[in-house]
Amino acid sequence: MKDAATDVKRCPVCGKELELQKKSYAMGSALFTNRFHVDIYACPRCGRVELFAAEQDLVTCPVCGTAHPAQEKCAICSLNAVLDGKYGR
Ligand SMILES: [Zn+2]
Ligand SMILES: [Zn+2]
Numbered sequence: 001m002k003d004a005a006t007d008v009k010r011c012p013v014c015g016k017e018l019e020l021q022k023k024s025y026a027m028g029s030a031l032f033t034n035r036f037h038v039d040i041y042a043c044p045r046c047g048r049v050e051l052f053a054a055e056q057d058l059v060t061c062p063v064c065g066t067a068h069p070a071q072e073k074c075a076i077c078s079l080n081a082v083l084d085g086k087y088g089r
Helices: 075-087
Strands: 019-027 036-042 049-053 058-060 067-069
Antiparallel strands (some): 019 036, 036 049, 058 067
């Protein structure tokens, strides 16, 4: 069991508890297949913004077996769908 109290993120400037502003924010373009997700925290006192790597929920695609983030579609299958549309017979 993880102790929630130790999970508190504090502002490196003033020590105030950071507030989660945006969870699993996708960095980069939507065209990237492996986008980097961050949790955005901000200090309510001094406005300091801190980024933390978001915990990735990796799931295994039942179709092709590729591991990909749970919040995104399987890149391999979406690619295959595009190719099938073009070259399907
Ligand atoms: Zn602060
Ligand atoms: Zn797949």
